[in-house]
Each structure stands twice: as C-alpha cells, then as structure tokens.
Amino acid sequence: MARLKRACVLTLLASLVAGQNAITTTGTKFSLNAAGMSYMFHVDTESGDLVSDHFGGPAADFTPPAVPWSSGWNDELANVRREFPDFGRSDPRLPAIHIEHAAGDTVSAFRYQSHNITQGKQPLPGLPATYGGASNVTTLIIHLHDNVSDVSAALSYSVFPEYNAIARSFTITNHGASDSSRNGTNNGSGAIVIERAASFSADFPNMELEMIEPYGDWSHEFNTVRRKVDYGRTSFGSQAGYASHVHNPFFALVSPTTTEGSGDAWGFSLVWTGSFEATTEKFSNGFTRILMGMNSLHSSIRVQPGETFQSPEAVAIYSSEGIGGVSRSFHDLYRDHLSRHKATKETRPILLNSWEGLAFNINETSLVNLAGEAEEIGIELFVMDDGWFGVEYPRNNDSLGLGDWTPNPAHFPDGLGPYVEEVTNLTVLNSTSKMQFGIWVEPEMVNPNSTLYNEHPDWVLHTGKHQRTLTRNQLVLNVGLPEVQEFIINFVSRILDSANIQYVKWDNNRAMHEMMHPSDDYKYILGLYHVIDTLTTRYPNVLWEGCASGGGRFDPGLLYYWPQHWTSDNTDASDRLTIQMGTSLVYPPSSMGCHISAVPNGSTGRNISIMYRAHVAMTCGSFGLELNPEELSTTEADAIPSIMAEARRVNPIVIGGDFYRLAHPASSNWPAVQFVSANGTQAVVFAFQQFMQVKPVPPPLKFAGLDPSARYSNDLDNATYSGSTYMNGGLNIPFPRRDYQSKMIWLTKM
Ligand SMILES: *[C@@H]1O[C@H](CO)[C@@H](O)[C@H](O)[C@H]1NC(C)=O
Ligand SMILES: *[C@@H]1O[C@H](CO)[C@@H](O)[C@H](O)[C@H]1NC(C)=O
Ligand SMILES: *[C@@H]1O[C@H](CO)[C@@H](O)[C@H](O)[C@H]1NC(C)=O
Ligand SMILES: *[C@@H]1O[C@H](CO)[C@@H](O)[C@H](O)[C@H]1NC(C)=O
Ligand SMILES: *[C@@H]1O[C@H](CO)[C@@H](O)[C@H](O)[C@H]1NC(C)=O
Ligand SMILES: *[C@@H]1O[C@H](CO)[C@@H](O)[C@H](O)[C@H]1NC(C)=O
Ligand SMILES: *[C@@H]1O[C@H](CO)[C@@H](O)[C@H](O)[C@H]1NC(C)=O
Ligand SMILES: *[C@@H]1O[C@H](CO)[C@@H](O)[C@H](O)[C@H]1NC(C)=O
Ligand SMILES: *[C@@H]1O[C@H](CO)[C@@H](O)[C@H](O)[C@H]1NC(C)=O
Ligand SMILES: *[C@@H]1O[C@H](CO)[C@@H](O)[C@H](O)[C@H]1NC(C)=O
Ligand SMILES: *[C@@H]1O[C@H](CO)[C@@H](O)[C@H](O)[C@H]1NC(C)=O
Ligand SMILES: *[C@@H]1O[C@H](CO)[C@@H](O)[C@H](O)[C@H]1NC(C)=O
Numbered sequence: 001m002a003r004l005k006r007a008c009v010l011t012l013l014a015s016l017v018a019g020q021n022a023i024t025t026t027g028t029k030f031s032l033n034a035a036g037m038s039y040m041f042h043v044d045t046e047s048g049d050l051v052s053d054h055f056g057g058p059a060a061d062f063t064p065p066a067v068p069w070s071s072g073w074n075d076e077l078a079n080v081r082r083e084f085p086d087f088g089r090s091d092p093r094l095p096a097i098h099i100e101h102a103a104g105d106t107v108s109a110f111r112y113q114s115h116n117i118t119q120g121k122q123p124l125p126g127l128p129a130t131y132g133g134a135s136n137v138t139t140l141i142i143h144l145h146d147n148v149s150d151v152s153a154a155l156s157y158s159v160f161p162e163y164n165a166i167a168r169s170f171t172i173t174n175h176g177a178s179d180s181s182r183n184g185t186n187n188g189s190g191a192i193v194i195e196r197a198a199s200f201s202a203d204f205p206n207m208e209l210e211m212i213e214p215y216g217d218w219s220h221e222f223n224t225v226r227r228k229v230d231y232g233r234t235s236f237g238s239q240a241g242y243a244s245h246v247h248n249p250f251f252a253l254v255s256p257t258t259t260e261g262s263g264d265a266w267g268f269s270l271v272w273t274g275s276f277e278a279t280t281e282k283f284s285n286g287f288t289r290i291l292m293g294m295n296s297l298h299s300s301i302r303v304q305p306g307e308t309f310q311s312p313e314a315v316a317i318y319s320s321e322g323i324g325g326v327s328r329s330f331h332d333l334y335r336d337h338l339s340r341h342k343a344t345k346e347t348r349p350i351l352l353n354s355w356e357g358l359a360f361n362i363n364e365t366s367l368v369n370l371a372g373e374a375e376e377i378g379i380e381l382f383v384m385d386d387g388w389f390g391v392e393y394p395r396n397n398d399s400l401g402l403g404d405w406t407p408n409p410a411h412f413p414d415g416l417g418p419y420v421e422e423v424t425n426l427t428v429l430n431s432t433s434k435m436q437f438g439i440w441v442e443p444e445m446v447n448p449n450s451t452l453y454n455e456h457p458d459w460v461l462h463t464g465k466h467q468r469t470l471t472r473n474q475l476v477l478n479v480g481l482p483e484v485q486e487f488i489i490n491f492v493s494r495i496l497d498s499a500n501i502q503y504v505k506w507d508n509n510r511a512m513h514e515m516m517h518p519s520d521d522y523k524y525i526l527g528l529y530h531v532i533d534t535l536t537t538r539y540p541n542v543l544w545e546g547c548a549s550g551g552g553r554f555d556p557g558l559l560y561y562w563p564q565h566w567t568s569d570n571t572d573a574s575d576r577l578t579i580q581m582g583t584s585l586v587y588p589p590s591s592m593g594c595h596i597s598a599v600p601n602g603s604t605g606r607n608i609s610i611m612y613r614a615h616v617a618m619t620c621g622s623f624g625l626e627l628n629p630e631e632l633s634t635t636e637a638d639a640i641p642s643i644m645a646e647a648r649r650v651n652p653i654v655i656g657g658d659f660y661r662l663a664h665p666a667s668s669n670w671p672a673v674q675f676v677s678a679n680g681t682q683a684v685v686f687a688f689q690q691f692m693q694v695k696p697v698p699p700p701l702k703f704a705g706l707d708p709s710a711r712y713s714n715d716l717d718n719a720t721y722s723g724s725t726y727m728n729g730g731l732n733i734p735f736p737r738r739d740y741q742s743k744m745i746w747l748t749k750m
Pocket of ligand 5: 189
C-alpha cells in the first residue's frame with residue numbers, strides 16, 4: 001500500500017495501527033502519534049489553559065517552552081503557544097473561539113476539566129467528517145469549561161496514524177439557564193452567540209514559514225501563490241456562502257527550503273461547504289498562529305440554554321516529504337476515510353455530456369441522435385445537461401424555468417421514461433454493457449421567471465427590504481428552510497424514480513447574497529447536508545457529481561457524499577494542467593471530472609491536438625467528452641478508438657494509485673505528472689510540451705515513487721532500467737517539433 005511505503009519505522013506503525021500508541025498521556029500531557037508525525041500539547045496545571053508543544057516530525061519528550069526576555073507590552077497569554085485560544089483575556093491574537101455570552105461580554109476562559117480517549121471516531125451529527133473504525137483511528141476528547149458563563153467546550157482530536165493526519169472539531173454547550181438578570185444584547189434569553197469558530201488552530205514556534213494558498217476565479221480555479229508568512233495577519237476566505245472559485249478551504253505551510261519532494265510541510269483542509277476563513281498571524285515573539293474555520297462574517301450562531309453548537313471538522317497533515325507528501329496523504333485519507341460513496345474506489349464510466357455539443361437546443365430527437373453518435377465511439381454514460389425542463393416557463397435559455405423540474409412537454413412529449421429507455425437500450429461499443437443515462441440539475445436555484453417563484457417568492461434568500469440581487473438571472477433558494485429541503489428531496493426523487501438514471505450532475509451557479517441573518521449560511525449548509533445525505537442514502541447506486549460553474553464548490557464536505565466534482569468550466573487542456581495540479585494539492589485526481597472538448601477551445605481559442613487534450617483529461621478519475629462527435633475532424637475521429645482504449649487502461653491507476661506532480665507548468669515548459677499503482681507494479685507518466693523551443697532541449701524527466709533497486713521496463717524506448725535510474729537520471733522525452741505535444745509512458749516492474 002502506498003501509505004505504508006511512507007512509513008520509515010514499520011514496527012512503530014504496526015503498534016500505531018493497532019491503536020496502542022496513537023495517543024499517549026502522562027498526566028495531562030498529550031501526545032498524538034502517527035508514523036511520521038507527532039502532535040503534542042499539555043494542560044497548564046495552574047491555569048487549566050491548554051498549551052501547544054509540538055506539531056511536526058516524530059518527537060518523544062516534552063521540553064520547556066521558549067520564554068521571552070521581556071513580555072514587553074503584552075501579558076501572560078500573549079507569549080504562550082495556545083492550543084484552543086479563546087478571547088478577551090491577555091492574548092492579543094485572533095482567537096479560535098469567540099463567543100458573545102448571555103451577559104453580553106465576549107470574554108471566555110475555557111479551562112481543562114477531563115479527557116477521554118477512545119478507539120475509532122464518532123460521526124459529527126448532521127455534518128460530513130472523516131470516519132474510521134477502531135483500528136484506523138484513535139480519538140481524544142478534551143472537556144473544557146468556562147465557569148464564569150457556564151459554557152463548556154469539547155475539543156475532539158482524531159489521529160489517523162497511517163496518514164500523519166489529525167481531524168479536529170469541537171462543540172460548545174450553553175449550560176446557562178435563562179436568566180433575566182443578564183442584560184447583554186441577548187436580552188435575558190440566556191442565549192450565547194458564536195461569533196468565530198476556527199475548527200483548527202495551531203501556534204507554531206518562532207520559525208521561518210511560507211504559505212501556499214489557492215486563488216483564482218471562474219475558469220481559472222486553483223492557481224496557487226507561495227509567500228512568506230510575515231508579521232501581522234494574512235487571511236483569505238469566502239463570503240460567497242460556498243467555497244467559491246476565488247479561494248478554497250485549504251492552505252499549506254512550508255519551510256522556505258521545502259520543495260515538491262522534500263522538506264517540512266503542513267496542510268490544513270476544512271470539511272465545510274459554506275463561507276470559510278483561513279488566517280496566519282505572526283506575532284512579535286515570532287510565533288505564528290494559524291486558524292482554519294467558518295467565516296466569522298457568516299457566523300453569529302445563537303445557542304440557547306441547553307443547546308450545543310457543533311463546529312465543522314478540519315484536517316491537518318504533516319509531511320517531511322514536501323508538498324507532494326502532504327498531497328498524497330490527503331488523497332489517501334480522503335479516498336479511504338472521507339468520501340463514503342461506493343464509487344470512490346471504482347473506475348468511472350466514460351461519459352459524453354450534451355452541453356458543449358447542443359447547449360439549450362435539446363429535445364428527444366436531438367438527444368437520441370447524439371446518444372447514437374456516442375454509442376459509435378464507445379461512450380458508456382450519456383449525460384443530458386441543462387435545458388430539459390419547464391412547462392409554463394420552458395427552459396430555452398438561462399432566463400427562465402429554473403425551479404420547474406418537469407420535463408418540457410414540447411421537447412419530451414412522453415416525459416423522460418421512454419426516451420431514457422431508448423438511450424439505455426444502446427449497447428456500449430465492443431462490450432455487452434448497456435449505455436447509462438445521466439441528468440443535470442441545479443436544485444438550489446430558481447429563476448424569477450418560473451412557476452416555483454410565482455408560488456413561493458419567500459423561499460429565496462432575501463432580507464425583505466433589499467433588492468434581491470440576480471446573478472445569471474437566478475436567485476438562491478434558502479435551503480435552511482425545511483420546506484425547501486422537502487421540495488428538493490421530493491423533486492430529485494421524482495426524477496430518479498421516473499426513469500433509469502444512473503448519474504446526476506448537481507450544479508450550483510451563483511453565490512449567496514442578501515441573507516436575513518449572518519447565520520443563514522450555516523443553516524443553509526446544514527440543510528443542504530440533510531438533503532444530500534437523504535438522497536445519497538436513498539439512491540446509493542447513483543453516481544453523483546458536484547459542479548458549481550466548474551470548481552466553485554470543490555470541497556471536502558461535498559466529497560464526503562459525492563465521489564467526484566467537475567474541476568473547471570475551462571476545458572482548455574493547457575490551462576487545465578495548472579488547474580488540475582492546483583486542485584490535486586488536496587483533492588485526489590480520482591475525484592476530478594475532466595473532459596475532452598472541441599477546438600478551437602471556447603474559453604481560450606487554442607487549437608490543441610486531440611492526444612494532448614486526451615492525456616490531460618485522462619489524468620482524472622472521471623474522463624469524458626464534451627463535444628458533438630459529428631463535428632470531429634478526420635484526424636480526431638481516427639484517434640478516438642485508441643484514446644478510449646488508453647483511457648480505460650489508465651483509469652484504475654488514477655482511481656487507486658499514488659499521484660506525483662513531476663514538473664509544474666508555472667516553472668517548466670515540459671510539465672509532467674505520474675501515477676504509481678497501489679500495488680507498486682505499474683506506473684504511468686504523462687509528459688507534456690507546452691511550446692516548441694529551438695533551444696534549450698528539454699531537461700531529462702525524473703520520475704518519482706519507484707523502488708530504486710527494482711527494474712522497470714518502459715514503452716518509450718522499450719528498455720529496462722532501475723528505479724534509481726528513472727528517478728535520479730531521468731528519461732529524455734523526444735517531443736515532436738510542435739506546440740502542445742504529449743507522451744504517455746508506462747512502466748512495468750520486472
Ligand atoms: C469516554 O467515551 C466513551 C465513548 O463515547 C464513553 O462510553 C465513556 O463513558 C467516556 N468516558 C468518560 C470518562 O467520559
Ligand atoms: C479500518 O479498519 C478496519 C478494521 O477495523 C479494516 O477492516 C479496514 O481495512 C481499515 N480501513 C482502512 C482504509 O485501512
Ligand atoms: C472558576 O475557576 C477558577 C479557576 O479554576 C476559580 O479560581 C474560580 O473561583 C472559579 N469561579 C467560579 C465562579 O466558580
Ligand atoms: C437588567 O435590566 C433590568 C431591567 O432593565 C434591570 O432591572 C436589571 O438591574 C439589569 N440587570 C443587570 C445585571 O444589569
Ligand atoms: C430577545 O431577542 C430575541 C432575538 O432577537 C427575540 O426573539 C426575543 O423576543 C427577545 N426577548 C426579549 C425578552 O426581548
Ligand atoms: C429538436 O431539435 C432539433 C435541433 O435543435 C430541431 O432541428 C428539431 O426540429 C427539434 N424537434 C422538435 C420536435 O422540437
Ligand atoms: C429565452 O426564451 C424565451 C422563451 O422561449 C424567449 O422569449 C426569450 O426571448 C429568450 N431570451 C433570450 C435572452 O434569448
Ligand atoms: C424573464 O424572461 C424574459 C423573457 O425571456 C426576459 O426578458 C426577462 O429578462 C426575464 N426576467 C428575469 C428577471 O430574468
Ligand atoms: C428497449 O429494449 C427492450 C428489450 O429489447 C424493448 O422491449 C423495448 O421496447 C426497448 N425500448 C425502447 C424505448 O426502445
Ligand atoms: C472495437 O472493436 C473493433 C474491432 O475489434 C476495433 O477495431 C475498434 O477499435 C474497437 N473500438 C474501440 C472504441 O475500442
Ligand atoms: C496492480 O495494479 C494495477 C493497476 O490497478 C493492475 O492493473 C495490476 O493487475 C495489479 N497487479 C497485481 C499483481 O495485482
Ligand atoms: C517499442 O515496442 C512497441 C511494441 O512492440 C513498438 O510499437 C515500438 O515501435 C517500440 N519502440 C521503440 C522505440 O523501439
């Protein structure tokens with residue numbers, strides 16, 4: 001197994017896997033241990049505060065903390081590395097937890113009360129989270145109490161020893177009885193308000209750090225920036241109600257010398273679909289605090305006496321093997337212990353989507369024709385995109401019909417049943433399987449031009465007073481409302497019951513704006529999880545793909561329910577290399593949807609060869625075509641049979657293998673990626689040439705992840721070399737003298 005190879009100390013690992021030493025305690029000193037990572041903190045016995053000691057490579061002992069010569073302007077807690085920083089005492093940094101108490105003040109003093117260690121991990125009620133059994137994960141819960149306001153916190157740490165991963169979340173319980181003698185803004189109801197809840201926080205010692213964070217936009221997702229963590233705060237996040245295209249709830253910290261393949265690296269990922277906030281704050285003593293959690297502008301969550309708030313979960317991973325090491329641990333953890341859908345580890349059908357070929361011009365006849373063409377080239381799953389619904393407001397363009405999920409009778413006179421049967425009666429080329437059918441929906445949205453909106457104008461997010469901002473002519477349904485949840489569950493079930501539908505593309509094409517209350521985002525996302533949990537449980541055999549104008553909602557929360565996400569609306573293969581490599585920082589390539597589209601490309605106008613487009617798309621778990629096969633050139637059509645065969649051959653290693661970014665397009669004209677099969681017997685390299693260059697020659701391409709002493713044959717020069725030769729010497733790839741060339745190279749262990 002890939003993750004076993006990373007463990008240097010196999011005996012240590014064996015005892016960790018059995019859960020014996022994953023969490024050790026000496027009094028109230030806690031060590032969370034993994035194969036290549038330790039995470040340590042303790043209780044200050046005088047104050048009851050939690051103090052951080054270490055997060056990094058394996059360490060065995062607790063050592064005295066750094067003490068500044070002078071505390072300067074700052075008192076006590078300012079110079080402490082705090083494990084669960086609360087607000088209002090002597091710590092001037094941003095807190096992980098900020099509560100407005102029933103009495104109106106915002107001062108908290110959470111002090112240790114007790115702890116509990118158990119094998120395994122409990123689910124988070126109503127929220128997606130990593131999971132695992134007794135032999136996969138060990139959980140420590142620290143119970144804290146603020147005796148002034150009678151609020152308690154339960155801080156939960158789950159260690160996955162094989163993945164160098166820690167999942168953290170917490171609950172806040174308001175024990176205060178309703179008390180009219182307390183006159184805060186909570187006016188005697190006894191409620192408290194959660195103003196900030198960072199699921200993960202860590203205080204690093206004084207050291208040089210850099211952060212790597214995603215940024216981008218529509219059609220430009222997951223570019224990355226690497227910059228120095230300097231004094232003061234650096235923050236990014238989303239107020240869109242979802243992760244959005246602009247950032248993603250992930251960042252890495254690295255040492256200045258860390259590379260793709262070596263050096264200290266930490267990754268932080270939030271299992272949450274709503275607005276989020278990620279912050280680093282370097283203080284005068286050099287300590288760096290990191291915070292990862294919900295966005296504080298979309299919090300203000302009221303917790304009544306007797307109620308408990310559950311934070312989302314965040315996952316932190318450490319690797320001494322650079323950024324690539326962090327990525328591979330996330331890929332393994334998220335495939336093994338987050339994405340619960342049964343298709344997660346299965347090869348995916350090759351699909352053809354109607355959108356780029358037909359757009360809104362769909363009806364029974366045009367789709368059956370397209371499916372017939374799809375049949376001829378070996379497509380396994382035929383997907384009908386937007387445009388199929390609407391009775392009073394037929395969905396002929398994006399200004400009407402959204403929300404009215406009844407097939408348009410003008411285009412589907414007999415509904416979906418017989419037409420879908422016609423498609424699913426087709427036989428996949430060179431196979432005995434039948435073609436599968438998939439459908440597009442955008443359940444959380446409504447056009448004002450719709451029957452749904454006429455009947456339920458109050459179902460959308462709005463404040464009552466402000467104008468309802470339209471984006472793409474549509475408004476957002478308030479999925480926090482139980483009646484909206486019921487509506488979505490019912491109509492999606494009705495569609496899936498009406499025909500033999502095996503795939504659903506669940507789109508979401510705009511951000512949330514006018515909200516009645518900041519906590520509406522939190523309620524919305526919990527409602528959305530309820531809807532998706534119900535539907536994925538009711539239809540476990542349906543393959544669900546998330547989409548949000550591309551990668552706008554590619555997040556670990558949805559990955560828990562759905563095995564794949566559309567990566568970007570930009571299908572230009574050259575741009576896609578950057579987008580896909582960025583996305584792979586945290587999400588496994590097996591979870592990405594990537595298609596070959598027509599040229600010249602709709603976004604960039606580039607004319608890239610069909611093999612290059614195919615090779616880029618094949619490096620993702622869900623491979624497909626998004627074009628009209630009738631419009632392929634002869635050269636393209638001739639290449640299709642071999643592309644289909646190669647895509648089928650590659651898919652198992654993409655779904656289950658280890659992924660390596662060998663060279664990045666931002667720093668090389670010859671970017672490349674590699675997969676190694678989980679059993680180590682096979683590897684495949686995809687090498688690309690962006691531009692033909694007269695000089696210099698391409699550098700030898702150095703492979704990764706091989707056994708240095710084993711020998712591997714390759715199908716480039718048909719020779720056999722040692723793993724060390726491929727990794728340290730590299731191979732020279734003979735690219736043709738043209739732009740946008742690609743090679744796929746298979747290695748087989750002898
Ligand atoms: C520890 O957790 C387990 C499992 O939730 C529970 O059964 C047990 O009572 C807890 N022990 C303490 C001391 O809280
Ligand atoms: C988790 O542990 C169970 C036994 O408790 C084992 O069967 C399973 O393979 C483990 N899962 C992974 C992904 O290692
Ligand atoms: C709260 O706890 C602190 C520290 O343990 C203690 O000094 C104080 O007396 C307690 N206050 C109340 C109201 O119980
Ligand atoms: C709260 O308000 C009430 C009514 O205005 C007042 O009688 C009471 O003294 C106030 N309590 C505190 C603790 O300020
Ligand atoms: C206190 O505030 C809440 C929320 O704004 C409101 O629902 C409630 O009626 C108020 N209670 C009193 C006693 O004013
Ligand atoms: C179906 O769509 C095609 C292509 O847009 C069009 O030529 C044809 O007339 C349509 N047929 C019906 C019945 O609407
Ligand atoms: C959208 O379709 C409707 C109904 O077919 C039509 O009246 C309208 O002109 C179309 N709008 C655009 C922008 O094409
Ligand atoms: C409603 O549809 C009409 C016709 O397509 C269009 O002109 C109008 O802009 C639409 N209104 C909204 C709010 O989208
Ligand atoms: C699908 O195939 C079955 C079995 O051959 C046949 O009975 C049925 O009529 C076909 N349906 C359609 C819509 O072609
Ligand atoms: C299907 O099989 C035929 C004959 O065996 C072969 O020529 C063709 O390339 C195959 N097509 C695909 C897409 O595999
Ligand atoms: C190893 O994994 C690859 C890719 O999944 C598979 O094709 C191959 O058959 C496996 N080999 C062995 C010996 O299990
Ligand atoms: C390698 O072997 C394959 C299959 O036998 C052959 O098609 C190819 O031309 C050979 N390549 C070289 C560089 O010899």
